[in-house]
Amino acid sequence: MHTSTFRSMMPLYDAHLCGIIQWLAENQANKHGVHRYALERYGFDRERITNHFAEYVARFDIPREDS
Numbered sequence: 804m805h806t807s808t809f810r811s812m813m814p815l816y817d818a819h820l821c822g823i824i825q826w827l828a829e830n831q832a833n834k835h836g837v838h839r840y841a842l843e844r845y846g847f848d849r850e851r852i853t854n855h856f857a858e859y860v861a862r863f864d865i866p867r868e869d870s
Contacts, residue, residue, distance in 0.1 A: 842849050859865075 842852060853860075860867075
């Protein structure tokens with residue numbers, strides 16, 4: 804048994820770990836390309852969204868993503 808555990812404290816067995824590593828290797832991020840989101844495409848205004856979530860962004864110290 805591997806000593807790592809999930810947050811729920813379920814044991815992470817070597818067989819599970821091997822399966823996870825294999826899945827990650829076979830399903831790499833962006834293997835089908837990258838999707839870019841644009842607020843304007845959905846009818847949103849960047850300034851309005853920024854103002855609406857300003858308190859949340861500050862509280863959780865979320866870095867700004869400029870695009």
